[in-house]
Amino acid sequence: MRFHHLPGSKRYPETEDEYAVVLDRNNTVLDELFAGTDVYVVTTAWSSEPDGPQCPARRREVHADGSLWMTIANEADSDPEFHTYTHLYADRRPWQRGTVDGILREVADDALNGVLITDTTLQRIHHPYDGGADVILTSSDERDRARNRHVDWLSQHPTGL
DSSP: EEESSSGGGGGGSSSSHHHHHHHHHHHHHHHHHHTTEEEEEEEEEESTTTTOOOBBBBHHHTTTTTTEEEEEEEOOSSSSSEEEEEEEEEEEEEEEEETHHHHHHHHTSSSSSEEEEEEETTSSEEEEEETEEEEEEEEEEHHHHHHHHGGGGGSSTTTTO
């Protein structure tokens, strides 16, 4: 299911009050999903060489505890100049409200993407993006309960996107 960060499906926060809404909505859903449990926090960086400089550089600052989990090579193009590498960083931590606020602010600004917050069994996944968050739940009943708790955060578009 998809939740929007700001009223009226506004995509980017412009004031500290709007950032507060973005953080509160994300943390509310994250609390509902993960209170009292450990979570994996996964962030992503890219490079044009397997061990080359990575973008975005701020990923390291906002996810300092993330250890390199894996690198995925995209070498489908026959020209090596177009090869890219996706680096996934992960850490495990007890869920606490606010523990990923720095990451969520970067995501809200579209400065960091490819973020996942999940329980340690990978049954519930929270994927924030600039403008909202996609949430994967264990059942349609769980999805419906989450949707009903946060009706005002849903898209008004017929597809729900």
